[in-house]
Amino acid sequence: MHLLGTLQRNITLTLSLMLLSFLFSAPAFSAKLAIVIDDFGYRKKEDNQILQLPTAVSIAILPNSPHGKEMATKAHAQGREILIHMPMAPISKQPLEKDTLKPSMDQAEINRIIQNAINRVPYAVGMNNHMGSAMTSDRQAMDRVIKALNHSDLYFLDSVTIGNTQAATAAKAAGVPSLRRHVFLDNVQTEAETRQQLNRAINLARKNGFAIAIGHPHPSTVRALQQQLPLLPADIQLVAPSGLLTPSPDSPVVQEPPAVIPPTEQSKEPKPATWLKPAQQAIISMKKSTLMKVLTKKLMTFEQDKQFPSQHLESNKDKVE
Numbered sequence: 001m002h003l004l005g006t007l008q009r010n011i012t013l014t015l016s017l018m019l020l021s022f023l024f025s026a027p028a029f030s031a032k033l034a035i036v037i038d039d040f041g042y043r044k045k046e047d048n049q050i051l052q053l054p055t056a057v058s059i060a061i062l063p064n065s066p067h068g069k070e071m072a073t074k075a076h077a078q079g080r081e082i083l084i085h086m087p088m089a090p091i092s093k094q095p096l097e098k099d100t101l102k103p104s105m106d107q108a109e110i111n112r113i114i115q116n117a118i119n120r121v122p123y124a125v126g127m128n129n130h131m132g133s134a135m136t137s138d139r140q141a142m143d144r145v146i147k148a149l150n151h152s153d154l155y156f157l158d159s160v161t162i163g164n165t166q167a168a169t170a171a172k173a174a175g176v177p178s179l180r181r182h183v184f185l186d187n188v189q190t191e192a193e194t195r196q197q198l199n200r201a202i203n204l205a206r207k208n209g210f211a212i213a214i215g216h217p218h219p220s221t222v223r224a225l226q227q228q229l230p231l232l233p234a235d236i237q238l239v240a241p242s243g244l245l246t247p248s249p250d251s252p253v254v255q256e257p258p259a260v261i262p263p264t265e266q267s268k269e270p271k272p273a274t275w276l277k278p279a280q281q282a283i284i285s286m287k288k289s290t291l292m293k294v295l296t297k298k299l300m301t302f303e304q305d306k307q308f309p310s311q312h313l314e315s316n317k318d319k320v321e
Contacts, residue, residue: 031205035185035238053229058080082125083157088102091133092133126154129161146170156179157212159181
């Protein structure tokens with residue numbers, strides 16, 4: 001009986017020490033980063049290279065692009081998330097895609113164009129805007145867009161091509177799930193710019209718990225992502241945008257100036273204490289304190305049992321009877 005009791009206490013002590021080790025070493029949570037690549041369907045070579053990146057990288061397909069349906073089928077087979085990259089009118093004069101949404105369009109025309117886009121981009125679960133500074137800044141126009149989406153079970157990702165965008169306000173009023181972009185990866189088409197903007201997105205994800213970055217299938221963007229995504233820090237979890245819808249990130253994200261993290265430091269896991277939120281730190285501290293008290297009590301009991309083995313045997317016998 002004494003040997004069995006000692007063995008049980010040793011097992012309990014070992015498991016407690018293993019739990020304590022895990023609590024001190026494991027990250028408490030992962031900051032979530034969503035990456036969406038826009039303008040899919042025109043550059044077949046680069047599109048296929050993007051489809052070789054981790055499947056958590058999502059794609060947004062232009063509805064009237066020549067290879068859009070083919071790319072949607074390939075991406076869906078991989079389990080990759082697909083969005084409709086909906087052309088919307090900009091303020092500046094630029095060449096426009098066919099069926100670009102304009103503020104002057106009525107509900108029926110917007111419904112027709114969006115339904116046609118849904119038919120042309122199979123397996124889409126969301127929509128974001130291609131250009132669209134004029135459209136997204138017009139509340140009434142966005143009300144019509146969101147109303148059309150409300151019948152399609154698609155979420156809306158605001159690309160934020162203008163500061164006074166009304167997309168989130170319209171979506172919230174209609175009860176349609178929505179998100180917004182935080183970082184553009186390649187406004188300047190160089191590998192260095194994409195690396196710097198990816199690091200900026202990582203920093204924002206750590207600060208706010210999540211971030212959404214949008215890029216395009218430029219050759220420089222493809223090369224930078226091929227190099228950098230395998231080096232994502234251990235505390236960064238790559239997710240599809242829909243993974244950020246629950247719970248919905250309603251609170252605004254505090255932007256910060258771009259910051260470059262040297263490539264040699266990207267693979268280093270940051271110390272949790274430098275980026276955990278105070279509430280999370282407090283919870284971890286409570287858990288550690290409680291566990292230490294339990295371990296101390298176990299050790300004291302173990303030492304007493306060694307000094308008074310017969311007394312322990314008697315108490316065990318009393319419990320059995």
